[in-house]
Amino acid sequence: MKTTELMRERIQEFSRQLREEFGPLAVSADGCLLEVAEEWGVQLGDELARAVTEQALPAAAESPAEATCPQCQRLARWKGVRKRRIETRRGAIHVSEPEYHCPTCRRSFFPSDPRVGDGA
Ligand SMILES: [Zn+2]
Secondary structure (H helix, E strand, C coil): CCCCHHHHHHHHHHHHHHHHHHCCCCCCCCCCHHHHHHHHHHHHHHHHHHHHHHHHCCCHHHCCCEEECCCCCCEEEEEEEEEEEEEECCEEEEEEEEEEEECCCCEEECCCCCCCCCCC
């Protein structure tokens, strides 16, 4: 997805709202306003990147009640949700994955969405 002019305008407005809500940047006596502002911008950018990534992933709560067991190909039942930490280029995000249990194989498995990756 490419950043559009409308997206840039929304980000500018969001930045103004944050500045109004949280006040001016604190610069020490020997500090440089440009460095402080850039650092805050980088932190906000990283936070935004993590939020966008987390929200793009499918929610585990919307998973089907059954899934095919990768070992025996029979239906397995939804068991619950496993939380997992994934390191991205912009820091760690946390995702929830559905866990299923196969009564035939007597084991649990996580049919990860191929878009998520295996985290290895
Ligand atoms: Zn099985």
